[in-house]
Amino acid sequence: MSESSLASSRYPFALGAISECFGYYLVGKGLLWNLRRVGTKWEVKNIRVGREDNGGAWRRTTFILRRLVTTLIAYAALDAVTSGPAPKAALLSEQKQSLLSIRELSSEDVVFRSLNVIGFWLGAALVNLLLSNTAAILLVFAGTCDPADFPPLYGSIREAYTIRRFWGVFWHQLLRRVLTSHAEAMTHSVLPIKRFTIIIRYTRLILAFFISALIHYRSDVAMGVPVADSGTLRFFLLQGVFIVLEDGVSILLRDVLVTRRFDRLVGYLWVIFFLVWSTPTWSYPQQRLEVDAADLLPFHFLGLPKPQT
Secondary structure (H helix, E strand, C coil): CCHHHHHHHHCHHHHHHHHHHHHHHHHHHHHHHCCCCCCCCCCCCCCCCCCCCCCCCCCHHHHHHHHHHHHHHHHHHHHHHHCCCCCCHHHHCHHHHCCCCHHHCCHHHHHHHHHHHHHHHHHHHHHHHHHHHHHHHHHHHHCCCCHHHCCCCCCCHHHCCCHHHHHHHHCCCCCHHHHHHHHHHHHHHHCCCCCCCHHHHHHHHHHHHHHHHHHHHHHHHHHCCCCCCCCHHHHHHHHHHHHHHHHHHHHHCCCCCCCHHHHHHHHHHHHHHHHHHHCHHHHHHHHCCCCCHHHHCCCCCCCCCCCCC
């Protein structure tokens, strides 16, 4: 009998335990990178289902080609967005990012603020999409993962007619499970309140945005944003607070007779207004660093000329 066979006969339980532990290790390692917990019982809500072939299963080649085309388009769009001339420093001043002195803004400030916020969110969405698609293409090509492991990163923008739905349905859900699990643990271990109450529900919500604020705050500081200038905490906490207020207003107005189309239209305008109002407190300090975003791209897909300053 070989030594390996002898060890297996003498220590079957030990080998079984080691095998089980190694299996748990692999599962845990997979969950570490499976941020949306796709295909598990912890899968985040509102993941949009991608297109499937006639057989009901993704074909690797089709998946890779579709994602590759999407990635190239996203890269070209990001190249175009970041190749524009740098804005005037006066338009990005601390006074211009104010949340309370809106009346003091000139028409030029309002137009710039609106376009700048759209560009900021578009740029962030494109960067996230590029990183996510690149990982998906490489892992599916290598056979490490299946196409079904990578559903679309974003939901339909048509669903973003409330702040809650902007964050919970349209925007990427990469941090959702991390944020909500920690918020839930903090809520139930600290607050002596019964579960499934409205207080617990909104406490978890605010805590989740607070934790997200801390994560993004550290990112901003690492970029070079001065601690005193960072408005990250203010921005993310405002999201949670206004979702609570939004829910309250929705309850008060639920019996008002309006068409669904009109309701959605008002909702879209509200979300745009809120983001244009709240985003500069987070985005302007980053832009005051005067980092040329075009230099962050390894090559320029469109070959656009460098703006002269």
